[in-house]
Amino acid sequence: MINELFPNVKWDKMWEATVETLYMTGISVVATFIIGIILGLLLFLTAKGNIWENAFVNKIISAFVNVFRSIPFIILIVLLIPITKFLLGTMIGENAALPALIVGAAPFYARMVEIGLREIDKGVIEAARSMGAKTSTIIWKVLLPESMPALVSGITVTAIALVGYTAMAGVIGAGGLGNLAYLEGFQRSRSDVTLMATIIILIIVFVIQFIGDVITNKLDKR
Amino acid sequence: MISIQNVKKVYSSLKGKVVAVDDVSMEINAGEIFGVIGYSGAGKSTLIRMLNGLEIPTAGSVTVADKQVSQIKGQELRKARQEISMIFQHFNLLWSRTVRENIAFPLEIAGIPKNIRLKRVDELIKLVGLEGREDAYPSQLSGGQKQRVGIARALANNPKVLLCDEATSALDPQTTDSILELLVDINKRLGLTIVLITHEMHVIRKICHRVAVMEDGKVVETGKVLEVFKNPQQKITKRFVSQVTEPEETKETIEHLLERYPQGTVIQLGFVGESAEQPLITNLIRNFEVTVNILQGKISQTQNGSYGTLFIHIDGEASETSKAIDFITSQQVGVEVIKHDK
Ligand SMILES: Nc1ncnc2c1ncn2[C@@H]1O[C@H](COP(=O)(O)OP(=O)(O)O)[C@@H](O)[C@H]1O
Ligand SMILES: [Mg+2]
Numbered sequence: 001m002i003n004e005l006f007p008n009v010k011w012d013k014m015w016e017a018t019v020e021t022l023y024m025t026g027i028s029v030v031a032t033f034i035i036g037i038i039l040g041l042l043l044f045l046t047a048k049g050n051i052w053e054n055a056f057v058n059k060i061i062s063a064f065v066n067v068f069r070s071i072p073f074i075i076l077i078v079l080l081i082p083i084t085k086f087l088l089g090t091m092i093g094e095n096a097a098l099p100a101l102i103v104g105a106a107p108f109y110a111r112m113v114e115i116g117l118r119e120i121d122k123g124v125i126e127a128a129r130s131m132g133a134k135t136s137t138i139i140w141k142v143l144l145p146e147s148m149p150a151l152v153s154g155i156t157v158t159a160i161a162l163v164g165y166t167a168m169a170g171v172i173g174a175g176g177l178g179n180l181a182y183l184e185g186f187q188r189s190r191s192d193v194t195l196m197a198t199i200i201i202l203i204i205v206f207v208i209q210f211i212g213d214v215i216t217n218k219l220d221k222r
Numbered sequence: 223m224i225s226i227q228n229v230k231k232v233y234s235s236l237k238g239k240v241v242a243v244d245d246v247s248m249e250i251n252a253g254e255i256f257g258v259i260g261y262s263g264a265g266k267s268t269l270i271r272m273l274n275g276l277e278i279p280t281a282g283s284v285t286v287a288d289k290q291v292s293q294i295k296g297q298e299l300r301k302a303r304q305e306i307s308m309i310f311q312h313f314n315l316l317w318s319r320t321v322r323e324n325i326a327f328p329l330e331i332a333g334i335p336k337n338i339r340l341k342r343v344d345e346l347i348k349l350v351g352l353e354g355r356e357d358a359y360p361s362q363l364s365g366g367q368k369q370r371v372g373i374a375r376a377l378a379n380n381p382k383v384l385l386c387d388e389a390t391s392a393l394d395p396q397t398t399d400s401i402l403e404l405l406v407d408i409n410k411r412l413g414l415t416i417v418l419i420t421h422e423m424h425v426i427r428k429i430c431h432r433v434a435v436m437e438d439g440k441v442v443e444t445g446k447v448l449e450v451f452k453n454p455q456q457k458i459t460k461r462f463v464s465q466v467t468e469p470e471e472t473k474e475t476i477e478h479l480l481e482r483y484p485q486g487t488v489i490q491l492g493f494v495g496e497s498a499e500q501p502l503i504t505n506l507i508r509n510f511e512v513t514v515n516i517l518q519g520k521i522s523q524t525q526n527g528s529y530g531t532l533f534i535h536i537d538g539e540a541s542e543t544s545k546a547i548d549f550i551t552s553q554q555v556g557v558e559v560i561k562h563d564k
Contacts, residue, residue, distance in 0.1 A: 121312075121314065123310055123312055123314040124314050124315070124316055126276065126310075126314065127308070127310060127314035127315075128327075128331075129276065129303075130274055130276060130303060130307065130308040131303060131304065131307065131327065131328040131331050131375075131379075132299075132300035132301060132302075132303035132304045132328075132331055132332070133300070133331045134300065134331075137330075137331055141327070141330070142316065145316070145318040145319070146316060146317065146318050148318065219318070221317055221318055221359040221360075221361060222317050222361050
């Protein structure tokens with residue numbers, strides 16, 4: 001029955017493309033989470049009145065984040081072609097999409113991290129300082145745990161954006177469901193393939209949103 | 223225990239300089255509960271924050287428990303802070319941690335091993351009366367319970383000094399009293415030196431031994447709480463004292479009383495310390511040919527004795543009345559005859 005509705009879908013290829021999309025999304029989410037938190041922490045800590053107050057460093061990171069956040073993703077991929085080639089030696093395949101995905105998403109996420117950190121009550125940080133906490137203790141035991149719901153809901157939004165980015169990267173040859181939908185579906189006018197790829201992408205997005213919401217609610221004890 | 227010498231704190235902002243604390247000097251003894259009272263913006267928080275190095279004085283020096291807090295930095299300052307803990311108006315608990323985990327936090331900072339930490343946390347929970355709430359999150363606690371967690375957390379590393387920045391200002395009167403009682407209890411049991419700042423004279427009256435009054439960054443008056451209540455020098459101090467002693471609407475009431483008792487004499491009595499506890503009225507009626515009506519009054523308890531005012535009406539022969547007044551004066555009770563404004 002399902003084969004009658006989707007006559008042109010080759011399930012093994014569809015599965016392969018799904019795994020590629022999940023792979024690209026997974027790796028880039030993990031990298032974005034780490035890099036975004038580091039950048040977000042730096043933005044927060046070097047801001048005026050904070051522990052590492054440093055206008056110069058703050059301006060530089062802020063400018064970097066703003067620039068990369070503003071470049072449309074499709075252009076970013078093209079811009080990053082030389083770097084990707086240098087790093088990976090190729091422009092084809094799912095790994096080739098990773099640098100662009102991470103460079104595109106990490107600054108976006110860094111801003112969300114910064115906003116999350118700014119929402120922490122200043123008094124709590126001060127209380128930790130009054131107990132004699134080191135900066136590293138404040139980061140690990142106050143800043144990150146207290147902002148964790150915001151960090152998780154932020155990475156959920158970012159992950160969903162990344163699923164979309166992987167599809168775009170696919171069109172340029174990076175594999176995954178976007179690539180399949182474009183090459184097999186659009187170019188050969190097999191709309192059932194495009195439809196199936198779309199359905200799977202939607203399912204991935206819903207699952208990410210669901211998991212993100214569950215974790216956020218579990219963490220949030222406010 | 224604490225020595226503050228010619229301390230000054232100046233903040234520079236876009237609008238110019240703000241002198242938050244202006245040449246303040248004082249000594250606070252070990253085991254004392256010392257209060258600082260002043261209106262909002264007087265510089266109280268700035269002053270208390272210099273006692274644990276959260277603010278560095280622009281000039282002057284601060285020594286707490288033999289550490290020159292205004293000079294030391296880094297590791298040495300962090301170590302010193304474990305002996306000078308602090309509680310806050312808005313409690314400042316970590317909402318992501320349970321009661322037990324919040325209290326354990328300073329112990330983690332001090333590097334205490336886990337098994338000792340757990341034992342110590344249990345002791346502290348008992349000390350502040352939070353048994354049964356160990357695994358609750360701050361959002362599940364009342365204001366008073368949150369401040370109890372704050373106090374337990376502050377006591378975790380056996381500090382020598384406890385700083386309280388408006389610790390009861392976010393609480394209702396009843397809860398305020400229970401937290402103040404806890405502070406007195408801790409002060410007596412552990413011999414802890416407590417410095418507290420507040421804008422409520424009630425708090426000073428209830429638990430402090432000595433008080434400093436701050437206005438515009440300066441300390442304008444210092445003394446034993448009872449002395450200050452008995453004999454306030456500055457206008458601002460008188461205003462604070464009247465917050466807790468004079469019954470409300472006193473002025474109107476007095477005028478009303480004078481109208482109601484055109485004969486005889488209306489007298490305002492001021493009691494301080496032991497004089498508040500003697501049977502003055504009984505003695506008056508027994509020994510003099512006068513009638514005595516108690517009109518209104520209020521007696522308050524402080525940490526070193528009682529304090530209060532009482533309005534009475536005395537009627538009788540003029541000579542008997544004046545003898546009665548002399549007797550009251552001889553009992554070390556303040557006497558003020560309220561006159562008709564004619
Ligand atoms: N970080 C700061 N920067 C600039 N001005 C400040 C700062 N902290 C306090 N002040 C100013 O110092 C004065 C005293 O403030 P504060 O010590 O908080 O008073 P209080 O605790 O008695 O209400 C106020 O005028 C306040 O605006
Ligand atoms: Mg204040």
